[in-house]
Amino acid sequence: MAKPGYRVFDTEVGELRRMSPHFVRVTFRSDDLRELGWDGPDQRIKVVLPLEGSGFDAVPSDADWFSAWRALPDDRRNPIRTYTIRDARPDAGELDVDFVAHGDSGPASRWISAARVGDRMLVIAPDATSDEDSGGWEWHPGAARTLLIAGDETAVPAVSAILEQLPAGARGAAFLEVPEAGDALPLRAPAGVEVRWLPRGERSTDYGARLVEAVTEWADAWVAADPGAATVPATAPAAVRELPALDDDDVLWEVPEAADDGGLYAWLAGEASAITTLRRHLVKGLGVDRRRVAFMGYWKLGRAEG
Ligand SMILES: Cc1cc2nc3c(=O)[nH]c(=O)nc-3n(C[C@H](O)[C@H](O)[C@H](O)COP(=O)(O)OP(=O)(O)OC[C@H]3O[C@@H](n4cnc5c(N)ncnc54)[C@H](O)[C@@H]3O)c2cc1C
Structure with missing residues (x-):
């Protein structure tokens, strides 16, 4: 079976920079990210957010982890949100994501307002070791003038x-x-x-x-x-x-x-x-x-x- 075009990367917050009143840039770091792919400029990724108390303990590790994740009861299912690769330096095992801080109404926005260097984060992103396109990008201008x-x-x-x-x-x-x-x-x-x-x-x-x-x-x-x-x-x-x-x-x-x-x-x-x-x-x-x-x-x- 062909290797899927994306997978889960285990990372941690390496750096946090407040870029402006509403943007916070997170640089995620790990050796795992040396295999990060970036198929198109508007490449979307997913962040798996920690649950209070149990962190990432309930995140399935099966090959078909997505179905297993969906089958979890609400209180054991880590929230997943969509973000974009702002920049990536796979050689250095680094990925930059710009988060909009929009208050505490959502788990991702809440996470960014409390994030600290060293926090763990799971990121679902393209796998450079796969021959498959991740399918997670949409910029196709063709020959547009x-x-x-x-x-x-x-x-x-x-x-x-x-x-x-x-x-x-x-x-x-x-x-x-x-x-x-x-x-x-x-x-x-x-x-x-x-x-x-x-x-x-x-x-x-x-x-x-x-x-x-x-x-x-x-x-x-x-x-x-x-x-x-x-x-x-x-x-x-x-x-x-x-x-x-x-x-x-x-x-x-x-x-x-x-x-x-x-x-x-x-x-x-x-x-x-x-x-x-x-x-x-x-x-x-x-x-x-x-x-x-x-x-x-x-x-x-x-x-x-x-
Ligand atoms: C392809 C794609 C790429 C994306 N890339 C990025 C990115 O790089 N950076 C980024 O910050 N976001 C990005 N987003 C948007 C992000 O996924 C949503 O804003 C998401 O809802 C944030 O999750 P949350 O947990 O903070 O809020 P949710 O739990 O999803 O929502 C809680 C409440 O907050 C409101 N809300 C959600 N987002 C905003 C917002 N930005 N401003 C004000 N109110 C909001 C919702 O309407 C809802 O009422 C992207 C989305 C997609 C689909």
């Missing part, structure tokens, strides 16, 4: 890593909504990609409003200037234009394959309602081919992951 990248604070690590690996001649815009102005982290982007930080500031609970405004304005202007680069080719099946109605329980996640023509590629990630609004505006409102829009509305205000 213009890039539209948009996300909230939870997408800042992925967007930063995406921007850093773009070719020097890349063109487009990246919009990042963050809690406050001090959360604009240093990042490197090609000169042709405008990076716009959008602090919520006093509109602190108005998640996604600034992102929706700014991206809508940019997209309207871009489509008006270059309508042919956004729309569906005449040969595309009608279903490509149709967006199903989404109810509250739908997974708001649709990622296209890389297109080989050179139009727009949009990558949208963050709180579900803002990302859904943006995708709807692009596809329904402006007629952008849905195969040009990767959308990941992966966290919902008021609802825990899992």
Whole structure:
């Protein structure tokens, strides 16, 4: 049987850096991480959080540990949350993850506010010793000429890593909504990609409003200037234009394959309602081919992951 593309890594907190009012960078360290893989720039990973009292004692070690984990009773099942590789140095056995500290409403956010150097952490991440792709990344711009990248604070690590690996001649815009102005982290982007930080500031609970405004304005202007680069080719099946109605329980996640023509590629990630609004505006409102829009509305205000 082929070795799975990802596995559990046993690590500990090597370093903690408060990067800004809401971002804390954790460098996880261990010899185990020398086998860490990193298949794509927006590589997602999972952190397995310790249970109070029993830590990681109940985490199954079977080959099919995920089914065993799911079968555990609620009070013995360690919470698992999704994060992104911000940077990794497998040669040194190091992995950086930027955590948004959003208070004590969730186990991951609670963990980051109390984390100490030396704390143990289990991380589910790509295994470099496997020939399989981890499947945990979605950045597929293909031959796109213009890039539209948009996300909230939870997408800042992925967007930063995406921007850093773009070719020097890349063109487009990246919009990042963050809690406050001090959360604009240093990042490197090609000169042709405008990076716009959008602090919520006093509109602190108005998640996604600034992102929706700014991206809508940019997209309207871009489509008006270059309508042919956004729309569906005449040969595309009608279903490509149709967006199903989404109810509250739908997974708001649709990622296209890389297109080989050179139009727009949009990558949208963050709180579900803002990302859904943006995708709807692009596809329904402006007629952008849905195969040009990767959308990941992966966290919902008021609802825990899992
Ligand atoms: C592919 C992917 C990559 C991700 N990468 C990162 C990353 O690199 N860094 C990162 O910080 N997050 C990232 N996230 C988001 C992270 O998984 C969620 O924010 C997660 O809900 C945090 O878990 P929690 O235990 O803190 O809160 P949960 O227990 O899941 O939720 C508890 C409550 O907190 C609210 N909540 C959750 N997240 C936030 C937030 N950011 N701000 C305000 N309220 C919130 C929920 O709506 C809920 O009401 C990523 C998610 C996905 C799917």
